[in-house]
Amino acid sequence: MIEFSVVDWSAWAPGLTAKADWQAWAQAPTLPVGDDTPALAEVPAMQRRRIERLGRMAIQAACWCEQPEDAGQVPLVFASRHGDVARSMELLDTLTADAGLSPTAFGLSVHNAIAALYSIARGHRGNYLALAAGRATVEAACLEAFGLLADGAPEVRVIVYESPLPPIYADFRDEPDPYFAWCWRLQAADRPGTRVSLDWAGATGDDAPAGGLPHSLEALRFLLSGQPTLGLQVDGQAWQWRRRD
Numbered sequence: 001m002i003e004f005s006v007v008d009w010s011a012w013a014p015g016l017t018a019k020a021d022w023q024a025w026a027q028a029p030t031l032p033v034g035d036d037t038p039a040l041a042e043v044p045a046m047q048r049r050r051i052e053r054l055g056r057m058a059i060q061a062a063c064w065c066e067q068p069e070d071a072g073q074v075p076l077v078f079a080s081r082h083g084d085v086a087r088s089m090e091l092l093d094t095l096t097a098d099a100g101l102s103p104t105a106f107g108l109s110v111h112n113a114i115a116a117l118y119s120i121a122r123g124h125r126g127n128y129l130a131l132a133a134g135r136a137t138v139e140a141a142c143l144e145a146f147g148l149l150a151d152g153a154p155e156v157r158v159i160v161y162e163s164p165l166p167p168i169y170a171d172f173r174d175e176p177d178p179y180f181a182w183c184w185r186l187q188a189a190d191r192p193g194t195r196v197s198l199d200w201a202g203a204t205g206d207d208a209p210a211g212g213l214p215h216s217l218e219a220l221r222f223l224l225s226g227q228p229t230l231g232l233q234v235d236g237q238a239w240q241w242r243r244r245d
Contacts, residue, residue, distance in 0.1 A: 002146040003244060004186045005193035006223055007155075010064035011182035012038055012057050026224035029213055031178045043121040043139070050104075054084050055114040057181035058161035062118055065157055065183040075148045076128035077158045078115040079141035079214075082165060084108070089166045116162070127153075135175060136221045136235045142198055145186050159183045160216050175210035176195065182220050194223060195244040200237055208233040 011022050014034025032159035037053050051059065060080065076157055087109040092103055112130035119128055127148070133140035138160055161181035165173055195221040211218065215232055222230040222241055230241040
C-alpha cells in the first residue's frame with residue numbers, strides 16, 4: 001500500500017473548465033461532449049500551433065497546476081492509455097497511400113511527445129516521463145509518482161489525458177473514451193490536502209466491466225466527490241483507493 005496527499009488539482013474537458021464546474025460534475029457525472037479546445041494562453045502562439053487538441057488539453061491542465069516556486073524542476077508523470085493515436089493513424093494512412101512521411105508529424109506522434117512539448121514551452125528542465133498501462137494507467141502513474149516522492153522529490157505532478165479512439169479501433173474499445181485531461185499535485189501523505197491510499201493484490205475473478213465513465217475519470221470523481229473508496233479489477237490485478245482524511 002502507498003499513501004500520499006493530493007494538495008491541488010486542475011482539469012479540462014469540453015464544457016468543464018472551472019473547478020466549480022468539475023465539483024458539480026462529480027456529484028452527477030456525465031461523459032464530456034463538445035468540440036471546444038483550451039485557449040492555452042500560457043504557451044506562445046508559434047509553439048501552440050504545433051499542438052493538437054489532446055496535447056492542448058493535457059498541457060492546459062499541467063499549466064493550471066504550476067506553482068511560482070516550481071522553477072521548472074518538479075517531476076512530471078504524463079499518463080495516457082493511447083496517447084495521440086489519431087495522429088499515429090494518420091501516419092499509417094500515409095504509408096498505405098505510399099506517400100512520404102513527415103518527420104515532424106512522426107516526432108509528435110510518439111507517446112512522450114506531449115510531455116516534451118510541455119517541457120519546451122514552459123522551460124521545464126526537471127524529470128518527466130510518459131507511460132501507459134491500460135485501464136490501470138492512473139494507478140501506474142501514481143505508483144511512479146510515489147517512487148519519485150520516496151526518492152526525495154517534494155512534489156510530483158501527475159497529468160492524465162485521453163481522447164476517443166479512431167473508428168478503425170472501435171472493436172478494441174473497452175470503456176467510454178471522451179476527451180478530457182486532469183492534473184494532480186502529489187506530496188507526501190503528511191502534507192495538507194486530500195490524503196488517499198492505493199492498495200493492490202491479485203485479482204480473484206474476471207475483469208470488472210467498465211461503468212459509465214472511463215476509469216481515469218472515475219479516479220478524478222473519487223477525489224472530488226468525497227466517496228470513500230474506488231476499486232478496479234483488471235489484467236489480473238485488483239486495485240483499491242481509499243480516502244484517509
